[in-house]
Amino acid sequence: ARLRVYELAKKLNMSPKELLQELEELGVSVKSHMSFVDEEIANIIIDLLEEDRGKKSKQPSKSKRESDEEIEKEVVEKKKRRKITLKPDELKLDIIAEKIGVPQNKIIQDMFVKRGIALRPGQILKLEEVDQILKEYKVEVELEEEQAPEEEIDEFELLEKKYQELYEKEKDKLVPRPPVVTVMGHVDHGKTTLLDRIRSTRVAEKEEGGITQSIGAYQVEVNGKKITFIDTPGHELFTEMRARGAQATDIVVLVVAADDGVMPQTIEAYNHAKAANVPIIVAINKIDKPNANVEKTKQELVEKLGLIPEEWGGDTIVVPISARTGQGVDELLEMILLVAEMNEIKCYPEGPARGVIIESKLDKKMGPVASVIVKDGVLRVGDAVVAANTYGKVRNLFDDRMRPIKEALPSQPVMILGFEDVPDVHSNVYAVESVEKARNIVEKRLERLESQKQTKKHVNLEELMKMMQEKDKKILNLILKADTYGSVAALRNAINKLQSKEIELNIVHAGVGEISTSDVMLAAAVDGVILGFRVKVNNKARKLAEQEGVDVRTYSIIYKLVDDLKLALEGMLEPEE
Ligand code: GDP
Numbered sequence: 001a002r003l004r005v006y007e008l009a010k011k012l013n014m015s016p017k018e019l020l021q022e023l024e025e026l027g028v029s030v031k032s033h034m035s036f037v038d039e040e041i042a043n044i045i046i047d048l049l050e051e052d053r054g055k056k057s058k059q060p061s062k063s064k065r066e067s068d069e070e071i072e073k074e075v076v077e078k079k080k081r082r083k084i085t086l087k088p089d090e091l092k093l094d095i096i097a098e099k100i101g102v103p104q105n106k107i108i109q110d111m112f113v114k115r116g117i118a119l120r121p122g123q124i125l126k127l128e129e130v131d132q133i134l135k136e137y138k139v140e141v142e143l144e145e146e147q148a149p150e151e152e153i154d155e156f157e158l159l160e161k162k163y164q165e166l167y168e169k170e171k172d173k174l175v176p177r178p179p180v181v182t183v184m185g186h187v188d189h190g191k192t193t194l195l196d197r198i199r200s201t202r203v204a205e206k207e208e209g210g211i212t213q214s215i216g217a218y219q220v221e222v223n224g225k226k227i228t229f230i231d232t233p234g235h236e237l238f239t240e241m242r243a244r245g246a247q248a249t250d251i252v253v254l255v256v257a258a259d260d261g262v263m264p265q266t267i268e269a270y271n272h273a274k275a276a277n278v279p280i281i282v283a284i285n286k287i288d289k290p291n292a293n294v295e296k297t298k299q300e301l302v303e304k305l306g307l308i309p310e311e312w313g314g315d316t317i318v319v320p321i322s323a324r325t326g327q328g329v330d331e332l333l334e335m336i337l338l339v340a341e342m343n344e345i346k347c348y349p350e351g352p353a354r355g356v357i358i359e360s361k362l363d364k365k366m367g368p369v370a371s372v373i374v375k376d377g378v379l380r381v382g383d384a385v386v387a388a389n390t391y392g393k394v395r396n397l398f399d400d401r402m403r404p405i406k407e408a409l410p411s412q413p414v415m416i417l418g419f420e421d422v423p424d425v426h427s428n429v430y431a432v433e434s435v436e437k438a439r440n441i442v443e444k445r446l447e448r449l450e451s452q453k454q455t456k457k458h459v460n461l462e463e464l465m466k467m468m469q470e471k472d473k474k475i476l477n478l479i480l481k482a483d484t485y486g487s488v489a490a491l492r493n494a495i496n497k498l499q500s501k502e503i504e505l506n507i508v509h510a511g512v513g514e515i516s517t518s519d520v521m522l523a524a525a526v527d528g529v530i531l532g533f534r535v536k537v538n539n540k541a542r543k544l545a546e547q548e549g550v551d552v553r554t555y556s557i558i559y560k561l562v563d564d565l566k567l568a569l570e571g572m573l574e575p576e577e
Contacts, residue, residue: 002036011042012049022049041118044109091130094122100139110136154448155441156388159430160245163354163376170348177347177410178219178226179340180248180373184235184269185255190285193323194255195231198333201326216359216371217413218400222333227340228373228411230358235265235272236518241356242276243524243548244426248356248373250345251336252280258292258320262300264511268518270305271509275477275526279339281317282307283332288322347410352431353377357387358413360425368392368419372408372429379408383431384438385416387423389446391438394418476503476568477528479519480510481535487558488512491533494562503569515552517541524548531561 003011009019023030023045030037037045090096097104104121111117115132119125125133134140167174183191199218217230230237230248238249252273256266273280284297298318301307308314317335321328355372363369370387372379379385383394395418399405408414416429423429432438478495482488488510495505508526509519515530515537521544523530530545532554537545545552555561 002038003042005030005035005037008037008042008045012046038118038120040105040108040120041112044112048113091125091127092122093119093125096125096130096133100133100137102137107133107136154445156386156430156445159354159386159432159441160428163348163430166348166351173348173350174346175349176341177345177349177375178228178412179250179336179345180217180228180230180411181251181253181336182230182234182238182249183253183255184238184273186257186260186263186265186269189255189257189260189263189266190323191234191255194253194283194285194321194329195229197323197326197329198229199231201329215398215400215402215413215415217373219411219413220333222330222337225337226411227333227336228413230373232359235269236521238276239272239518239521239525241358241426243521244424246356246426246428247276248358248375249276249278250343251339252278253332253336254280254282255285255323256282256297256301257286258284258294258297259286259289261293261297262304264513267304268509268511270307272518272522275508275522279343280307281319281332281335281339282309283328284318284320285323287320288325288327294320348376349378349410351377353379353383353385353408353429354431355379355414355429357423357425357427357429360419360423362422366417368417368422370416370419370423370429371413372416373413374408374410376410377431378410379414379416379431381406384433384435385419385429385431386438386441387419387429388427389424389442390419390421391435391442392416392419393435393438475506477506477508477523477526479508479523479528479530481515481519481530481532482510482512483534485512487533490558491531491561494558495565498562498565498569500569505565514538515541515554517544520544520548520550520552523550523552529553531555531565533558533561 005019005023006016009016012019014022020030090099093107094104097107108119108121111119111129111133114136117129117132119129183195185191198220214231216232217228219226219228221227238252241248252269254266254270254273256262270280282301284294286292287294298309298312301309301316301318302312302314307316307318309316309318311318317339319328319332319335321332323329353374354376355374357370357372359371361369368390379394379397381394381397385392385394394416396416397405397408398415398417399408400413402415405414432441480488480491480495482491492507492510495507499505508528509522511519514535515532517538517540519530520541522528523545528550530550530552532552534556535554537552537554542552544550553561553564555564
């Protein structure tokens with residue numbers, strides 16, 4: 001609970017001005033009578049003022065002196081353990097209090113009275129606050145490097161690291177692989193129709209049963225080359241994958257209906273793809289409709305997204321299509337192959353397989369099943385596999401038409417049977433030497449996660465200050481949500497004025513409407529902060545933000561938002577309740 005200075009003054013039966021004066025005499029700096037004071041701090045102030053009033057009228061009492069002696073004793077005690085070690089994640093008041101052996105409340109009081117620093121129990125401290133505390137109690141500190149002890153190494157994450165090293169070191173062994181494509185766009189602009197159209201025209205009908213059930217992705221052949229489509233369109237899934245550290249998509253096809261133009265979700269989808277640095281091809285759809293306006297749609301691409309079509313001198317490939325009649329779809333597929341070639345989509349063909357889980361579930365008959373897109377290597381029946389939360393031995397593999405196969409190649413979507421448990425969707429999957437090894441990795445990992453029980457922490461405004469001290473992280477990614485387009489524009493303006501040499505404020509996405517899970521996932525993926533202006537946070541999004549440790553702040557007054565940002569940039573922001 002917090003109260004403002006003038007409220008506190010009322011409690012103390014004095015005018016705000018008097019209180020401010022008193023506080024100044026006590027060496028406490030408070031900006032104005034509108035400033036907030038924590039309840040605990042308020043109580044300390046009340047105590048102090050009362051003590052102070054008492055002092056003015058009579059000499060310090062005996063008991064007071066006794067307590068002075070006690071404090072003296074305490075200091076002697078403290079001096080005995082003067083050197084402590086701290087890990088970077090231990091910069092919390094309660095932990096430091098325990099380490100230096102001074103009660104938290106005493107620290108809060110001392111810091112407030114002697115140094116004018118307001119702290120709350122258990123608060124995460126800024127480095128300068130830690131510094132002040134240590135100075136106050138004359139404690140030396142050794143900041144321990146964050147180094148995981150031997151048994152703490154997460155072998156699962158190590159598998160990914162090893163693969164990334166492989167990519168660095170053995171570049172000459174990399175070979176092209178088919179592109180994996182995600183279709184995105186505004187609702188009803190034709191994503192599903194396009195995916196169905198491509199699938200039905202490219203899959204030979206004579207195959208027994210034809211198209212049966214979907215495994216979450218499918219592969220088609222165009223001019224002898226393959227393309228993989230993830231058949232759940234949408235940017236939410238795409239970004240969720242990224243936030244989990246698994247990126248399956250190589251190219252995004254942004255569908256924009258020619259009769260509707262660039263709409264809010266078009267912008268959102270575009271920003272998600274852009275944040276991921278994935279090449280984008282625009283498909284202007286529904287050109288068969290009488291009210292289709294391709295030129296106007298292109299104009300909107302320029303105005304609203306800053307995408308300039310190639311034929312207008314830009315570098316965005318724009319293909320007019322009709323998902324319904326099929327017109328232009330072949331050209332779109334060819335463009336996908338072209339972009340794939342230009343972007344050198346490659347894989348490491350040898351070595352143990354690596355893949356991404358795009359769907360998973362518990363099937364009544366088959367047990368845990370997972371759809372995977374293989375990214376590197378060849379996945380074979382009999383391989384031992386490990387995912388983030390479970391492991392297994394590949395019992396069966398099915399291709400995208402549910403035909404049993406023996407092995408799956410890079411970019412191939414495949415369904416795996418044989419996991420012990422349902423693997424986390426969007427986890428990476430790795431083939432390892434043996435099932436024992438796979439089990440070992442997972443058991444250790446789960447044990448450790450259990451003991452940590454810590455949610456992943458993304459950047460928040462309070463940590464910005466620390467971030468700024470590290471040279472390589474000077475960009476603060478922001479996601480803005482506001483009630484109207486006018487507000488969005490005003491926010492953009494205000495934020496752009498805050499740009500400084502030290503830190504770049506990067507607006508990853510700005511949109512109208514409540515803060516949704518998709519915003520939270522995006523923030524998690526880019527390690528950004530969400531600022532809402534006159535909008536609500538929906539319940540799911542709030543929960544997700546908690547889980548992901550994403551900082552979400554909402555405001556109803558623009559200057560308050562700007563003030564907070566300013567304070568954050570100056571490293572002076574108070575933590576959010
Ligand atoms: P999604 O929400 O983006 O997946 O959109 P859908 O694929 O479900 O399409 C929405 C509606 O637009 C459906 O009624 C489709 O039949 C229709 N539609 C999709 N593509 C075309 C097209 O190229 N031409 C016309 N005329 N209608 C289309």
